[in-house]
Amino acid sequence: MTDAAVVHEIPESNSHPSDTPIRFSFSGTGSEYFRIWIVNLLFSILTLGIYSAWAKVRRTRYFYGSTSVAGTSFEYHGNPVAILKGRIIAVLLIIIYNIAFEMSDLIGLLMLLLVMALTPWLIWKSLQFKLYNSSYRGIRFGFRGALKQIYWVYLALPILTMLSAFLLTPFTHQRVKKFQHQESRFGTSHFSFSGSVGSFYLAYLLVFVIWLVGVIAISVTLGGSLFAIITADVMDREAASAAGAAGIVLFLGVLYVWMFLLFPIFATLIQNLIWNHTQLGQHRFLSDMKWTRMAFITITNIIGIICTLGLFLPFAQIRAMKYRVECMALQPNGSLENFIAASQQQVSATGEGVADLLDFDLSL
């Protein structure tokens, strides 16, 4: 769809509220993002990482500005100085945490408890920062959530999950997403989430079954031929053991690749599950990602990144992002013109920086 077509569409969809889905579009290109990425990378390295906060804002702005739905794009308002402060605190925390265990087990344990107690709060701050600094059509998103809920969802549930030998994982995942989506708002309108615990268990079970079938298939084919090679009388013992070792390496390699292939399937199932059960006020979201396409993108991206020693990275990010964004659609129920802005608050970026460095995936 060209830009002009989108613009023409707006007045129409405004005056005649329709309920045909409006697809999200992503206009960013790998070559342009590559230039943004490399220039900002250079300055980040030259300033020993200080500039990385500005780079993050610029990259995020590019992603947001390239994402549009119903003719208008998103905007990011994060303040680089706030992000820099968050990153400095994050680096200090990581250093202190790493030194603590070297000092003594007791200090290490105390630090571990402190970090565990702080993490839910940091995730909360990070979600707030990210949403308050995102806007669409001049209206900002927002995030509430009570402190009690934060600790339940991000501390108590994960601990319970571990104690349950991870049987509770789908349940916890559902609760986290439910919490994230129900506490998010756009202006004064709230998001809601209707994905059931059962559907999360089903998704996990499906991926587990696929994984198991694959592992059995790999074991039977590779294991069988391996056994045949080793027991064959043609080779002397040394050659047989060498072939055996190579076979085991191959076996583990194939298993690893299989796990890798499964991740896109899982991510696709979950993204579809989550967004097909999310509403903003009366408006519904739709997501129709295909795992085959996602697996293809993921694998070719990784090969590309490895073969180009990292230079393909920005192209890879754009490819994955474009596919994920363009699989989303908004099914409006009435006009998209009636959202009203809420009074705005400033939110600190401490959480944002920490979550970023510790590599949390807060993908919303």
Add this chain to the structure above:
Amino acid sequence: MSIPALYFDGKTSRAHQVTLSVEGGHATISGDAERSCPISELRVSERARNTKRKVTFPDDAYLEIVDTAAFDALLADTGHQDSFIVRMQQSWRGALGAVAATLVVLTLSYLYVLPLASEGIAKMLPERVERSISQGMLDFLDKRIFAPSKLPLARQQALIEQFKQLQPPREGVPNYRILFRKSKIGPNAFALPSGEIIITDELVQLMKNDEQIMGVLAHELGHLHERHLMRRVVQSSAIAALVTVVFGDASAIVANIPTLLLDMKYSRDAEREADDYAIAMMKANGIDLAHMAGGFEQLQATTRETTPPPYLSSHPSTDERIEHILKSR
């Protein structure tokens, strides 16, 4: 000149069809909404090829402009200029320059800055830190891999005494302690940052004569003297930090490969340095280097290592090391 735009007032999601014109330092919109504002108070989003430009008013209201070419002309008339970084991002020449500059900076820091800086930091770190790190490592190893040595105490003492008699090749030898352990991992010897040199019973038994053992100990003393372990800790943290900056949120698996490969080179450099130290020590004490080379051959014979390609290895290949030792005679 006036160009069409969509105006959002920041209070509702309604899109207002307006036209924007600039005159006398004031931007004026007219149409569904009317307003005027000095251009100095407006913020213009950065230029990018396929994204709509945004003009934001001080109160978060903003304009979205589709006709970027017309808007660029309008901006040029007002004397607005893209920042240096935006101009660099938008030109391939700037971007390729950035690629070249990044490669140069990364290579130089990897080859020169990082080793120097980590050597400095390793020397600055208080001994207490090294001691507690080493104690932690030794406790861990004693629990998992080591058992108390079965070598007779007299034999242990004799070896320690014999090594103490040797003259180190340089002044300023760090305090060191030689410890004997029985291991589950076969012949091995290594040094901890705080000065413990650990040598396994299996290695002592493997070596044909005491001179060979002295060579191994000298190599480990070399690691201590050069403070390789602390340097390595500092270096690998620095590389990990840099890789995080470069790869950002990329998959952890891809991001860890370069870290590993980059760290391997420092590790091989350290092994060569420790070999050179041991060579110098053997020479200073008139021990034939053939013993040291023999020691490596012994080791090679038992471990029967399959030689991986040099850049995938944390140690230089044993053949290369033996050749280097023999050449130094």
